[in-house]
Amino acid sequence: MTPSILIPAGLILAGSILLLYVIPVNLWITAIFSGIKVNLLELVMMRLRRVPPGLIVNSMILATKAGIKDVTLQLLETHYLAKGNLLSVIKALIVADKANLEMSFKQAAAIDLAGRNVLDAIHISVNPYMIIVPAITGVSRDGIQLIAETRVTVRTNIKQLVGGAGEETIKARVGQGIIARIGAAITYMEVLERPEDISKLVLAKGLDSGTAFEILSIDISDISIGKNIGAKLQIDQAMADLNIAKAKAEERRAQAIALEQEMLALVQEAKANLIEAETLIPAALSYSFRAGNLMQGYMKNAE
Template sequence: MILSILLFAGLTLVGISLILYLIPVNLWITAAFSGVHINLLDLAMMRFRRVPPGLIVNMMILASKAGIMDVTTQQMETHHLANGKLLSVIKALIVAGKANLEMSFKQAAAIDLAGRNVLEAVHISVTPYMIIVPAITGLSRDGIQLIAEARVTVRTNIKQLVGGAGEETIKARVGQGIISKIGAAKTYLEVLEKPEAISKLVLSKGLDAGTAFEILSIDIADINIGKNIGAKLQIDQAMADLNIAKAKAEERRAQAVALEQEMTALVQEAKAKLIEAETLIPAALSYSFRAGNLMQGYMKKGK
């Protein structure tokens, strides 16, 4: 009898625990006392939708205490089921509200699902952030190489955060603007004299268009003089011209040597022909003497 009573009591406790798990009355009471009205049936159905009702209740209480009243439990459930970071979204909405920034739950959820840190983005929007641009090397028109370092102060553009370009795009655009300004300077002294002119020109080009940031200022932190590229190019050109002149002189010398050798060969050929002709004279005289032509000619000359 006692065993049956204990078994019944145990089953009753298990049943009550199961009912309380499926129907979280304690969470419903906590929400009610916190001023958040959530349907008890909705809390029970969250179990079947694999949504932790404790998370939703806590986030609703947090949002309500911060004055965020336009967020529904359905929106929170959807964002959680999409593997979003619900706590970061609610905290971002709280910070945005305190800073008088316009941001809806839909915007914050979209930023979070896009893979960006929505809470950090709101913090950067409230407190400007400095982007350090790596050393940029430019060349002025007089051939002097200049190395500039820039600091870009930005804040988050909430409306462009989804689909907008990131920090690397800002660095690339600022670097391109600095190179363009240095390249337009007649001498490197112009750049060294007024480095703020680079900042003004680059800032006026609207380099933050299509990015997730709004550029507040561009400051040239340092400018160093690099190599004299113009002089180096002139020296290289002079060496190239010298090598070309040497090559042409060597070509002319080779032609002269070849011509000299050709003339020497012609002289040797002429000498050979002369020697050959000289060897033919005695033979001709001997033939004429034997034929009597030589004596007849002599006698005719005597007459």
């Protein structure tokens, strides 16, 4: 074959391959035999919008065969363009339908676009999930510290998945309820004898309100006794009172010493005044003698 013939043949082959890529005839035939109403123009437009027709059609076939009613090609294409996980949404709808859970495509798409794994959420709704709450420490009214380990069994609340609080909120609320119950107990023996009271009280508070989960049960797996906080506080208070008494006694002792020193200073001052007065006597006698007052007084006394 001459080069002049090979070049047009290659162009025709390349054009045919490109045409088959742009117009997915095989995919269209597969859709028709699967009961999907779609025309070639729709598939070509998907290709032009950079949407993989294979993913859209195969997802539609999967949903149709599973009996999902509210799914259309337009919804699938829109969800893909919104950067959603299309296969995860379709599989979640199939699982929800088989488990008799009410979920529409719009709900599943919203959950997926919200950043949650919708398929995992459906699995947790079908198979309840256990949340392990870290050890919670509370103190009963008699001052005994109790450490409780808790297991919370939950399942997904599909209606609250979008905007609902997560697992950490459940842990925090359960921990708060446990601390409140232990703190209300008159004695620690009351909690050890009836740990189920903690579960009943916590469940009665509706701690799953506004969360993405529904609490099925709260189980206290273990309660251990910690420190005697009441006794420790009493000891600390006694030590504080003792230190205060010592400080007051030291203050009084310092005041007594200061008063004693003040009295000693006054005594010394009086002695100094006396000595000063005694030093003035000879001068006074000498003055009186020179003035003759001393002899006149003596003569009067003699008479």
